[in-house]
Structures are given as structure tokens and as C-alpha cells.
Amino acid sequence: MADKVLDVKALTKTFGGLKAVDSVDLDVKKGEIVALIGPNGAGKTTFFNCITGIYTPTEGDVLIIPPGEDPERINGLKPNKITSKGMARTFQNIRLFGNMTALENVMVGCHCRTKANIIGAIFRGPSTLKEERETIQKSYDLLKEVGLTEFVNEQAKNLPYGAQRRLEIARAMATDPFLLLLDEPAAGMNPQETRDLDELITKIREDYELSILLIEHDMKLVMNISDRIFVVDYGKKIAEGTPREIKDNPAVIKAYLGED
Amino acid sequence: MKNLKQSILISLWFIFLTFPLMVIRVNTVEQEVEWRWMNMAFIGVGTFVCSYIWRYLMARKEKGGNEEESKISWHQTLTTEKKYAIPAAALILVIAFIFPHIVTEYRINTMISALIYVVLGLGLNIVVGLAGLLDLGYVAFYAVGAYSYALLNHHFGLSFWACLPLGALLGAFFGILLGIPVLRLRGDYLAIVTLGFGEIIRLILENWNEFSFGPSGIANISNPTFFGQEISRSGGILFIYYLMIALVIFTIFVVNRLQNSRLGRSWVALREDEIACQAMGIDRMKTKLAAFALGATWAGMVGVIFAAKTSFINPASFTFLESAIILSIVVLGGMGSILGVILAAFVLILLPEELRAFSEYRMLIFGASMVLMMVFRPQGIIANVRRSYEYHGLDRAEEAK
Amino acid sequence: MEYFFELFLGGLTRGSIYALIALGYTMVYGIIELINFAHGEIYMIGAFTALIVASLLTMAGMDGMAVLALSMVVAIIYAGAYGFTIEKIAYKPLRQAPRLSPLISAIGMSIFLQNYVLLAQTSDFLPFPSLIPEFSFMEPYEHVFSSSELVIVVVTAVSMLVLTYLIKFTKMGKAMRASAQDRTMAMLAGINVNRIISTTFIIGSTLAAVGGVLIASHIGQINFYIGFIAGIKAFTAAVLGGIGSIPGAVLGSLVLGWTESFATGYVSSDYEDVFAFTLLVLILIFRPAGILGKTKTQKV
């Protein structure tokens, strides 16, 4: 059994009395791909927002255990702090910086791993220049990794949809995460694109040795790549297990998959 | 035919609209009414002609752009291609250098005003154009700079050169002071609070006589010295002119560097999408504060020069209208575009001076051109094109390996 | 205590004056999210038109309520027409433009209109006739609260109620809210969005005209510049209350009116605007969307 990298205990989030997430436990182990599925409005995205700092959880604990370090409680930290601790995410509705080029988008992702300041920016000393060169190189390599070299200097908003999704992943990867959170990465993709995404996610895990937590509706993708699946409905966790277990779980079929 | 009918209707509508204000003038005391029927004819004919021009421009705007997009515009070539950029810059420098020697003092004076607004525009451009924070109280920092020189000079006899960095620092300090509480606000709320802040600073300067000498202002502010040497007032103007040229060059240099730096990227990212920006590990507050402080630094610095130039300041120079004009420079120029801001500052500051012959109609034309400019060219004089990063070199280097 | 009460009434009047202008601001903002800087100028044009009409009528021998009613009607018609035209010229072509463009256009329009009236009429202050009659039942209270103050407060309250009803319950009002929330979808639902926006401008301008006539009549003088200062204050009030919200505009205006009144009364009028803006900053820091405004939670 590998070590845990993320351990969420009894996470609860209420909005004006409404429990959007109700005491959900979830954990991700090192090198694992974990999927979180459930009907619309079940609280998946809220769960994501809670662990990435966009919302503050009402109750419960979010612990991260960066490889080789001690566990740390990150409830209520600002999103940028959480990212710099090594947890990066993508968004359900693509949130790229539309007027920046693909390369720049990834370069922004490098922000929290670089440190040039105002003085450096103005005088452009050797260390700043070196850092800048490295940033470009790293960003370019990441674009290559996700197969977007042809779009390097294209504005993000002009990219094809599937490419935008992949660019978001590259941008998140630029923050050097040990845990990558993907919010519906396949939404709006056609089957071919989804298949490519499938390969991409697996490849990233291998190449960068990280863990992945994803929300997804495309069952084929989820079943293909996940090691474990968590199912939530009405803010509560209703099932947990390997893809096979989940597929046959009657509660999941009733609430989510429907009978064929 | 359809156009004719429409134009006649428009013309009639405007005759109706302007009837009470343009045609009738009542003198309530003498109980007299003045009917100015000629105005009605002017309006009728004027709007009729204008409606044709409007329609033509609208049609062009809707169709237009197709060609524009395809060919690289002259200004882009000029600014990005070294082949042209260097001689162009050199030529401008030469002109800038000989300019004061071939024109009257009046022209130098107005040119200094224009250059002051160029720097103000570029400073505000950091805040509004790059970081996307709408600041309607920018003039407050300008006032801080101007008053810091005037007061320090008056009370302690501090020299211009000592005050220039102090003004910049104080500007930055006030930028942060304002920034900390209000940066949580977004868009229009931020706008109105910054407007309020600008007014607060002005009102304090106006009312706190013991501190700022109130509305009567501070007169006889010293001229800059030249290596400790006193210079005459007209020599001073020449000196300030060159100083402003240097400052403009320095500002362009800095803004350009900032734009293409780690910090500049985070500003643009912040403008584009705050949430995604945070998710990339960027500290929103710090980044915004940096923008605010830097913008304010420039305003403070140029405020010092302003005080030295006019040798007299009072709070009336720092009203909301001033902020609005600086903001107009940024937007008319094309948000984020350095060349655009410079051109817009020249147009907005030099045009009213050139229109002195029409002094009564000056502000009318000013207002109307702001509207028309936005309607027919909302992206500004020069739409900002971000420089793209050089990656070809890297690619080739890789292949060589 | 009496002093307090007097200041309270003074603040109430001042707040009501702001509110009449702020209501128009907030309506226009509500639908196209534009700070219509030219709104203050519409208020000024309304007052000017009313002055011209009232003078003509007085010279023709009319008096009393008839003058008030007629000049009010003409002022309303003209303010509405100006609002409509301004929207068509300066804002409609900018629907797709970046957010700052219409703001600049609005500032330009405001400058243009000020100078238009300056040139077409005069730069002097003009006396405005006292059109509001003095009610006999107010006679004993006249020294604390005059008839015109009463009229202003009542008209403000009525305007707020009518507008709230209009927006909450009529089909038109619902269409306005729908257009504000999602313009494209409103079009798809068959709502003529351009017409809705025009209507909103006309309603807002109408209110400004009513305000212009009443306030000018209360204060007794106008010039081409009155719109600018009143406009900025009213806008501040609208933001204070939560821009886009009708009761918010009124509440914000009253809070602002009282703040200024009490600040003058108990501290010093030197800094009344400083107090007003400081209050604005403080409220927005603790309630970033204003007193009654709803914070939009951004969907992630």
C-alpha cells in the first residue's frame, strides 16, 4: 500500500443551511488516479473548491502529505498558498487567460516556482534572465508534453476546444504539483479527443510521478483510467471502490448510472 | 432613398430635441424671450449631414477590420522590427532634442504638459491597462507628489532632486495605503472607492490650512537646480523639458520591461481571470498592490515635476476631471499599449491647446471626440498587441543537440 | 434633541434629493452595468427645460399648479428624449466593446452636454421660480420642514414604491431583470432587448427630470454644472446602497444624506464630503456589494 498524499476527513460545506457537501471522506494515494463521480449538483465541484481553497470548508479536515514531508492541514488557506504547496487544478468551465498565448498561459503557471521581483524585472540581471529562459523552456516542454507545440504563440481563446482543455492541464502542471485535480477534463470532447485525453492523463502520471484526482461524467474514461472511484449524491458519499465494484453497485446504478 | 428618409427623420428629431435649449432663451428677470430660429436651421442641416457621415462610418466599422487584420500594421512593424524601430527611435530622439530650440517657450511649456500626461498615462496604464483595476482617483497620487515637493521645499528647503525620489516613495506609500483596504473590491465598486479616495485627498488639502495652506495653494516653489547650480526660470523650463524626455524614456523602458516579466504576466493573468490566476499560485493581493504602488510611484514622481514646472499648486489642479482625463488617455490610446498612450496624451493635451481659437467650443469638441472615438474605435488608437515570446531559438538549439 | 431632529430632517431632504437621481443611476446600471455619467446632465437638462417652459408660461399669464404641471410634463418628455438619444448614440454601438469603453463614452457625453447647455444657454446661475406651492397645513412647521421638502420626500418615496412594483411584478420589469441577467437568452426568449434598454433609459431619465424640477424649485437656482456634482453624489449613494437595487439606492441616499447632515451638525462641514466618502469606503470594505447589494458568488 502506497502512502496517502491527500486525506480528506468528514468534509462538510453548507451554503445558508443547505449542505452541499455532507461529511465526505476521501483519500488519494501516491501515484494513484482517483475519480469522483455523481449526478449534477451532487457537490463534486463544491468539494473541489473546498480542498483547493476557493471555499472555506464548514467542517472537517483537509490534509495534504507531500511526498517525503509531514502531513499538513490546509483548511481555509488561500488558493494560491495551496497551489504553491503542490496541489494544482483545472476548471470545469475552461478558465484560460484568453488574451495570452498558449506559452504565456503556461508561463503564468510557473509563477509560484520562480521568484523574479520588480527590481529584477526592471534591471533584468543575469539571474532573472536565466530564470526567464528556464521558464520559457519549461513551458515549452510542457506544451510539447500535451501536444500543443503547433499553438505555442496562438492566443488561448483562439485554440480549438480540445486543445484548450489540454492547455489547462499543461498550465496546472507548470506549478509542479504532486497532486493534480482535474474538473471534468473530458467535458465537451468528442470520443476521439477523449481517447487522447485518456492517454495523456496516464502518461502524465508516469512522466511526472504524481497523483490525480478527477471529476468526470464520461464513464468510459473514468472506468478506463481510475484506480479507485468515489461516488457522491446529495452531498454524501454513497460508494467507494474499484471501477468494477462501482459498476455493479446497486446504489450507484440507481442514483447515477441508470439501468441499460 | 431609405437613407434620405432616415436622415430627414433624424434631422427632425434633433430639431425637436434641441428646440427648447437652442432656440429659446428666456431672461427671467427682464421677462424677455429671445427666439433664435437660425439655430434650428443649423441643427437641422448639421444633423442631416452628420447622419450620413455616421452611417458611412458605421458601415465601415462593421465591414472593416478584414484587411486590417491581415496586414501587419505600421506601428507594429515600427515597434517590433529592429530594422525600423532603431532608426525611428533615433529620429524621434533627435526631434525631441532639437524641438525646444526651434519653437517658442509656449510650445515647450505645452509639450512639457503633454509629456507629464504621457507619464501619468503610462503609470495609470500599469494599473488599468495591465492589471485591469479601474482607478478613478489616480490624481490623488499626483497630488501627493506635487504637495510633497511643495511642502518639503517650503518648510525645509529641500531641493527638487531630494524630493523627486521622496515624491515617488510617498506616492507608492499612499498607493499601498489605499490598496490594502480596497483591493478586495471589484470593477465598479473599486472605481467608486478610488474616486472617493481621490476626493478625500483633495478635500483634505483644501481644508487643512495648517498643513497645506488650503485653497490658496503654495506659491513660489523652487525651480530645479542643475548640479547645485541655480538656473533661471526660462532655463528651468528647458531643463524640465529634457528631464521629462528622460523620464518618458525611463518610463517606457520600465513599463516595457515590466510588461514582459514574471510580474507583468501575473498582472495580465489577473486581469483575465482572477480565480484561475489564484489557482496558479499567484497571490492576488500582492500582485494588485504591486500594480497600485507602481502606478502611484510614477504619479508621485511626475507630481514633483509638475509642482516645479508651475511653481504654484493648489487643490483645484487635482479634481476628478483630471483623473477622468488621465483615464481617457489610457483608454483612448488603447489599453495596455505604450505607443497608444503616448499618442493619446499628445492628442488630448495638445489638441485643446491648439483649439484655443475655438476656446468656447473646446470642451464641447473634447467631449464629443471622446464619445466618437469610443464608438468608432473602441479598442483605442492603437490596439495593444502583446509581444510574443521567442521560442524558435530554443527549439533550434534543441535540435542541434 | 430639537437640534438633532432638525439635522435629521435636513439629512432626510438631502438624502431624498440624492435618491431621485440615484434611482435613475441604479436602473441604468442594473440593466447594462454602465455607470451612466451623463445621468446628472439629464437631470440638469430637465431642470433647464422646465425653467424655460415655466418662464414662457408665466409670461403668458399662467400661474400656480398649472405651471408646475406643464413644465414638469415637458421636462419629463425632453429628459426622456435625451436619455433615449444618448443611449442610441453613445452606448448602443458599444454593447460588445470592452467594459471601460462605454464608461469613457459616458464621461465624454457628460462633458459634451454640459458645454452644450453652457453654449446654448448661459454660464450664469439662473433663478428658478418656486413652483411648488406652500401648503397651508404645513404652515406651523414651515421653519423646520418646508412644503417643498415634504414634496421631495414624498415623491421620492412614491417613486421608489412604483419602481419596485414595476420591476418586481410587471411583465416589463421581469423582462428588464431577464435582460440584465442574460442578454442573449432574453433575446432568445423573444424579448426585444434594445427596446427594454431604451425603456430603462427613458424611465431613469424621467425620474431625473422629476428630480431636476423639484430640486431646482426647492433650491431656487440652476446652472449648467449642477448635474455633475449631484450626479457624483447620487452615484456614490447608489453604490453605497448596492448598485442595481432600487431600495438600495434610496437607502444609500438617505444614509449619505444623514451622514453629511450629522457630520456638518456635530463635527464640521469642512469635512462633510470626507465623511461621506470615508463612510462609502468603510461600508464597501465590510460589505463589498453595498448595503443591500448581493455579492455575486462567482461560479467556478
Next chain:
Amino acid sequence: MKKLMTISVAALALSLAGSALAADTIKLGVAGPHSGDLASYGIPTVRAAELAVADINAAGGVLGKQVELLVEDDVCKPEIATNTASKLVSDGAVVVLGHICSGATKAALGIYNDAKVIVMSPSATNPALTQSGDYPNFYRTIASDDLQAKLGAEFAVNTLGAKKVAVIHDKGDYGKGYAEFAKAFLEKMDNAEVVLFEGVTPGAVDYSAIVQKIKHSGADAVIYGGYHPEASKIVTQMRKKKMDTYFVSDDGVKDDTFIKVAGEYAEGVYASGPMDVSSLELYQKALKEHKDKFGEEPGAFFKEGYAATVALMNAIEKAGSTDYAAVEAKLRSEYVDTPVGSISFDEKGDAIGVGFSMYKVTDGKYVEQK
């Protein structure tokens, strides 16, 4: 790039053309706010200069040359005023009539001083302009604020018998200056006290709070420094609140517009202003010229502007040249008849022969109080 070249060449040509035209006329610069919200204070002076110069030119001009007006707008803003000043200097103005606002005048004076240009303002009443000694080239045909304030304070206490005085101002350069002098004079007197000293915001929609505060302070007289629009609002609200407190104000209020605007409520208001000159023949003449040409009553500072034009032209004529020192000497030595009386100038630049009287609104007119 071509464009820029054309522009600068054109600019060069323009500036050369400007200086080539000089020499055969005497150029009188007229500077003040001619557009914007303060235009009503600047335009009467332009008209006065036009009328006075038309007369002079008709009579053969000055030193045998025609007088030419260079009218430039400064919108009453210091930063624009410096541009205006350098434009006038560049265009060859030998003397300048203006500026109107004290702040703009202060900013512009340095430029004129360098170019040795004499400046005469019809309206800038800030005491420092003459008393500080910083502006040797400055003259004015209107008395300074401190004299007015002294008159106001003494009148309120000694003539009206006020014990408690509220001093109110409009926070402006002019109004606040006046109010502060008034306050200082009042504090020196031992039979009265200042119970309130406060500024109001010009353009505010109403002044009921400050009116309540005046009432609350128990003042039996108000001394107001500022212009007529705010004064009329305050007086109107005071009277509507049934307060019969004395209202004493300054030259900015001694304007017929005040009476027009405040109507019945203006009755009984005191305001100081330049001594009554309506009986002077020259004043009558200037007034008639204005009515004939513009069809209306002249506005603020018309007669002072007229007087300044006459005084400047007279000094040049007497000096026999436009030389700075010669003109300066004649300004100080020669008396000249103007619409404000027979005037000359003292060492500091203040006009001798002009002063203030107190007026009271009686039956819709300002009547001088002897």
C-alpha cells in the same frame, strides 16, 4: 514617421509666422477663464477690453500704433495659466490684463516677470499678490480681500451690533481667504466673538445642515466669504427657516445675479463691494457701450477690467514706450480717469483711489450704506 515630420515642420512654421507679425501693433494680452464653469467671471473682462480698446484705437491708438488684443483662456487653472502666460509672452504681449482667479494669477506671474511683462488684474483680490512682494510686476484695479474683510467685520460688530458672529466660507481660494481675515479681525475686537468658522461645499444640493448649525450656534450675524450661488442658497434657506440673522458678505455676492436668484429672500443682505461709481460719467459711458454692443448688462469685474485697460494704455502712452521700467514708473506716478474713478497705483501694485463700501439689498437693489 512622415506625419511627425510634417507636424513639427508645421509647428515650426507656425511659430515663425507668429513672431513675424509683431512690431506694428501694441499687443495687450487678456487672460482669464473664457470657457468652463467660471467663464462668467472672465468674459466681462474680455468685453471690457474690447470696448476700451475700440475707443482707444478710434482715437488713434497708443504711441501712434493700434492696440491689438490677444485673448487667451486659462480656465482658472494654475497649470493651464502657465501655458496661457507663456503663449501670451511668445506672441508678443507687452502688457497683460488678467488673470481673473488669484491661483491662476500666482502661477502665471513668474513667467511674466521673467519676460518683464506688466500684469494688471481686475479681480484677483488675494492679499499676498501685492503684500508679499513676490510679484513686482503685478497690479490690480480692485482692492484686496483683507480690506474687505476688515470692513465686513467692523460693519457687523460696530454698525449692526453683532455679539456672536458665524464666519462661513465656500472653501475656495477667494472665499476662505476673506473668511480667515474676517475671523482674524473679529478675534482682535473685544466686543464680539466668533462662534462658528466653517466651510460649505460649493455646488452641494442643499445647505440645511449648516443653516441649522448657524441657528444652533446662536450667532446674530453671519459673515460669508464666497460667491453668490452658495450665498443665495444659504440665505434662502435661512430665511425659509425663519431666521433673521444678519447676513454680511463680500464682493462675490455683491452681484445683481444674487438678488435675481435669491429674490425676496435677498432683502436686507449686506455685501461689500467697490465703492459706488454709478454716478461717474466714464462708468455710464462704458455701461452704455456694453449695452449697445452686447444687448445686456455687463457681468462681474467689467468696470475693473475696463479701468485696467485704460490705466495700462495710459501708462504706455505717457511713458512714450513699452519699456517695463518706464511704464511701471508712470503707473505709479500718473492718475488716470477710469470707470472706477481716478486711480493710480502704490508701491505694491494696489490701486489708490479704489476701496470698498458696504451695500444693503433694499427693494431689490444694492444701496450703498454711508
Next chain:
Amino acid sequence: MLKIENIKTFYGNIQALKGVTIEVSEGEVITLIGANGAGKTTTLMSISGVVPPRSGEITFKGEKIHKKSPDEIVKMGISQVPEGRRIFPGLTVMENLEMGAFLRTDKAGIKEDLEYVLELFPILAERKGQAGGTLSGGEQQMLAISRALMAKPKLLLLDEPSLGLAPLIVKRIFDIITKINQEHNTTIFLVEQNANMALQVAHRGYVMENGAITLVDDAKKLAANEEVKKAYLGI
């Protein structure tokens, strides 16, 4: 019933449709499938008049509509359920439905249709007074369809009704689409990513690539087409 002939539509300078021709007969369910960014949504927006085509013609029941404004087009009987549902978030469910019937004046008819949609989606009756923005994705989709139905359309345009919905809900939505088509004889123009489901309910299908139609055929035949299978069905 609806005839789109060679329309070309631009967003600013970018051409989104490069000559699209589509025909829909009365009572039909047709589907338009294609990749993201192929121009499917633009086609619908062109029909609805939100982004009018720069050239080409659209006729509905013999009348040219490509120069009409969106409200005139709705009045003629074309309603759209746009991508992303676009519920008015601050309006209640009832108000959202009312907005759907904005142009109608027949009170009795409106009431009848209201009853019909509430019967179709009983959950909406429960949520009546709730603000639209607080509904879950599936409920919002139901509301969006109901809102469009409130206009009593002859032609219903549906843009990606399954986007982002759980498999269970998707199935229910498609059932309802078939039901609307059969019970009300409403013609349906369905734009879908989920080609699998779309081709199951549609009679005919169009395939769009890069702003142009590349294939037209019976839905069944399309579903059997090798290329379609590979590119859109994921088999």
C-alpha cells in the same frame, strides 16, 4: 418548414459558417453533430437571429427570416434552448417560465402550456418559487426546455441538452425530447456532442466540420457510417 441556404456567418472578422445548407421538414427530429467549434451553435444562433448571417438565406414556412430580429423570429414560432441552459439565475422558476411566454398574449393558452410543462417535469412545480440559479444542472435543463416550450414553438432548437449531465438525466432528457416531438408534433432541431444518443432519437442527421456540412443522411445510416462511427461515436 425550415430552409437554410448557403449561409455564411462571421464573428467580427472570423468566419464561423462557410456556406451551410440545411433543410428541416415539419414534424421531423433532425440532429446536427460535429466537433466542438465546428459551428453548430453558430448555426442555431443564426437561425434565431442573434448572430445574423452575412450572406445566404433562411426561410421558415416560406418567409425569409435571416434579416429579422430575434424577437420577431421567436414570434414566428422558433424557440431555442441554448447551450449551457442560460437560466435567468435571479428570476424564480415561475418567472423564467413566464419569460418564455413573453410574446404571447393568450392567457388561457399560456395557462394550458404551463400545466403541460409542469406535468412533463413535475420537479419544476416543486421548485416554483426558487431562484433559477439555485437549481441543479439537470433541473436547469428541464427548466430551459420548459421555458422554450412556453413560447409554443413550431420548431424547437436544442443546443447540447446533454452537456455536463449525469448519464441518468441524459437519458430522461432524450426521452422527453421524443415525447415532445410525438405528442405536440413539434419539429426538433437537435445539436449534439453526444452523437450516440442524438442519432438514436433523430430521423435525419447532419455532420458538420469546420463551418460546413460534410454529411447528410438518415440517422440510422449515419450511425452505421464507418467514419461517423470512428469520429463521433467512439466505437
